[in-house]
Structure formats: C-alpha cells, structure tokens
Amino acid sequence: MKLYTCISCCAILAAALLFTSCNSSETAVQEEPKADFTQVIPTLEAITADWNNGDLDEFITVYDSAATFMLPKGPIGVNEMKGYYQEAFTETGTPTSTLSFDSLEMRPLGNSHALVTGRYILTNQDSTEQSGRYTLVFEHSAKGWKILHDHSN
Numbered sequence: 001m002k003l004y005t006c007i008s009c010c011a012i013l014a015a016a017l018l019f020t021s022c023n024s025s026e027t028a029v030q031e032e033p034k035a036d037f038t039q040v041i042p043t044l045e046a047i048t049a050d051w052n053n054g055d056l057d058e059f060i061t062v063y064d065s066a067a068t069f070m071l072p073k074g075p076i077g078v079n080e081m082k083g084y085y086q087e088a089f090t091e092t093g094t095p096t097s098t099l100s101f102d103s104l105e106m107r108p109l110g111n112s113h114a115l116v117t118g119r120y121i122l123t124n125q126d127s128t129e130q131s132g133r134y135t136l137v138f139e140h141s142a143k144g145w146k147i148l149h150d151h152s153n
Contacts, residue, residue: 035140
C-alpha cells in the first residue's frame with residue numbers, strides 16, 4: 001500500500017511539473033515576424049525583365065538553391081531546371097520568346113511563406129503564344145523572397 005501511495009504522489013508531482021512547464025511564459029514559442037507580402041508579386045514580375053533580356057542566370061536567382069521544379073517525370077533541382085530552360089526556351093543563350101504573367105494571385109501561408117498562382121505567357125518572335133498555369137511556393141528569408149517549389153505546366 002505504501003508503494004502505491006508513493007507512486008501516486010510521484011505521478012501527481014510529475015503531472016504538476018509538466019503542467020507548470022507547459023504553461024510557463026518562458027517556454028512560449030516566439031512567433032516569427034511577419035514578412036512583407038507586398039513584395040512577393042513584384043519579385044516575380046522583376047524576373048520577367050531578366051528572362052526577356054536573355055539573362056537566365058539572373059532569372060534563376062529568384063529560386064532558392066534547394067528549390068524544386070516539377071516536370072512530368074518528377075521534381076528536379078535548380079541546376080537541372082536551368083538546363084531545361086536553356087534547352088526548351090532559348091537559342092544560343094537568347095530567349096526565343098518574351099515572358100509575361102497574368103492572373104497572379106498571392107496567398108500568405110503563415111508569416112514567411114506564400115503561395116502564388118497564375119498564368120505564364122511566352123510570346124514567340126512570330127507572335128504565336130504558349131501559355132500555362134503555375135503554382136509557386138515562396139519563402140522569405142534574409143535574402144528576400146525565394147521560390148522553394150515551382151509547378152508549371
């Protein structure tokens with residue numbers, strides 16, 4: 001009976017300590033500051049000039065170094081994505097089309113992430129167009145807004 005009483009007291013003490021530590025203001029999780037979401041769309045729009053000027057290296061800088069780009073075969077990394085763009089949309093390093101976006105919509109995901117959807121339009125030199133929809137996941141860090149994932153079709 002003494003053993004049962006001792007175990008009960010220890011259990012009550014442990015529960016009280018756990019409750020106290022969970023409710024302590026010292027252990028409260030600090031909420032990260034909210035990023036400036038007004039800069040998400042301008043960041044995306046700025047890279048159109050890089051594309052249209054044939055500066056693929058600068059265009060790629062909006063992507064985080066660990067970003068993924070979704071293809072029908074599955075996701076690829078930034079280096080593979082750059083190769084894909086060079087092969088699919090450029091001739092001798094110069095874009096074969098101009099890039100523009102429309103139907104841009106941004107939705108915050110927490111304090112430092114955003115979901116952007118829209119439509120890209122590639123206008124060829126002969127005025128024909130190729131377009132598709134995309135979904136981008138952005139993250140804000142000390143380096144500004146960077147794309148973590150690009151799912152374009």
